[in-house]
Amino acid sequence: MSAPAAKKVMREPIESGCPDGFQYMHPTMRRNYGQWKYHEDVQPGVLVHVAYSGEKIYTVRCGTQRILDVFTLRKLMDIGDQYSDGYIHFTIRSNMEFQTDDESKVQPLVAALEDAGFPVGGTRNSITSMSHTQGWLHCDIPGTDASGVVKAMMDEFYDEFKSWNMPNRVHMTTSCCQINCGGQGDIAINVQHTKPPKIDHSLVGNVCERPSVVARCPVAAIRPAMVDGKPSLEVDEKKCICCGACYPPCPPMQINDHQYTQLAIWIGGNHSNARGKPTFQRLVAAGIPNNPPRWPEATAVVKKILECYKEGGRDWERMNEWVERIGWPRFFEVTGLPFTKYHIDNWRGARNNLNSSTHIRF
Ligand code: SF4
Numbered sequence: 001m002s003a004p005a006a007k008k009v010m011r012e013p014i015e016s017g018c019p020d021g022f023q024y025m026h027p028t029m030r031r032n033y034g035q036w037k038y039h040e041d042v043q044p045g046v047l048v049h050v051a052y053s054g055e056k057i058y059t060v061r062c063g064t065q066r067i068l069d070v071f072t073l074r075k076l077m078d079i080g081d082q083y084s085d086g087y088i089h090f091t092i093r094s095n096m097e098f099q100t101d102d103e104s105k106v107q108p109l110v111a112a113l114e115d116a117g118f119p120v121g122g123t124r125n126s127i128t129s130m131s132h133t134q135g136w137l138h139c140d141i142p143g144t145d146a147s148g149v150v151k152a153m154m155d156e157f158y159d160e161f162k163s164w165n166m167p168n169r170v171h172m173t174t175s176c177c178q179i180n181c182g183g184q185g186d187i188a189i190n191v192q193h194t195k196p197p198k199i200d201h202s203l204v205g206n207v208c209e210r211p212s213v214v215a216r217c218p219v220a221a222i223r224p225a226m227v228d229g230k231p232s233l234e235v236d237e238k239k240c241i242c243c244g245a246c247y248p249p250c251p252p253m254q255i256n257d258h259q260y261t262q263l264a265i266w267i268g269g270n271h272s273n274a275r276g277k278p279t280f281q282r283l284v285a286a287g288i289p290n291n292p293p294r295w296p297e298a299t300a301v302v303k304k305i306l307e308c309y310k311e312g313g314r315d316w317e318r319m320n321e322w323v324e325r326i327g328w329p330r331f332f333e334v335t336g337l338p339f340t341k342y343h344i345d346n347w348r349g350a351r352n353n354l355n356s357s358t359h360i361r362f
């Protein structure tokens, strides 16, 4: 009689999702999770949270250059080991936060970060660091180096990061293509392609037998065509809206161009629904040269907008609220930005079905 077959052991699936954040939290935060009574801003870049239990935890926020080499990371981790019990976290804007429940370590921690070249700030009514998309380092389709734009601009706003001089917080974002990741902000600096893609016909046949990119175009501007007796593609340039959606799945649709891939600036985006509905950002400047390594033209426009907001905004008014109060004509007057027909938003497609607010509606 043969032995019974061994029971099959099923392999556990490997869970590769987001890890449990609690394991990385400072023990004082973990103990008081959801039990905070209030918090205070001690000084720019420093917060204290007080729990119902009476425990306190201090958070010190500093700016980084976002793309961190291993030596810089080690330097920051050493500071964390010395002053914040080895607990740190990153914010979505690549600020780093160090936590400690020992008040006597706060000022030495601030000094250690500043001495190592990491400015402490970015809280309350400051210009906090800019969020940005992956850029050349992690993505294959960018039209600019988003992290470079952040570094160049934040160098200009260094003092505003370290102080509380703006009417309210300023969240800026930058995006290296127009269609995928990236967000909106009080000010957003986004890539804008201004010419339809050029097709590299020699590549099409090598890359794809039946180009599915035809289905990718939102305005049906791409169609199969015979070029020099070989199957390829063509673009109806009158229809093309230069969105760039065809380039990611189909490298022969070459749209990145040193001259015609430019930057556009949008303002007034706000995800918060604390005092009113969230708002979409609006285009205020386009055709700005995508000019590495310091992007001086884009930086000058952003600087001008921020100066006007700082000058004209009332206390705690976010950028969208400031513009709503003074009106768009006045915004273009005070900033000196040219108003063109391209600034008129006449798209009404989703007026009824785009739920842009979490407020209850009947
Ligand atoms: S914004 Fe576009 S180009 Fe930039 S990382 Fe995201 S998908 Fe890539």
Ligand code: SF4
Pocket (backbone or CB within 6 Å): 196, 197, 216, 217, 218, 219, 220, 221, 222, 235, 239, 240, 241, 242, 243, 244, 245, 246, 247, 253, 255
């Ligand atoms: S850039 Fe956009 S609109 Fe133009 S062909 Fe490509 S997908 Fe279509």
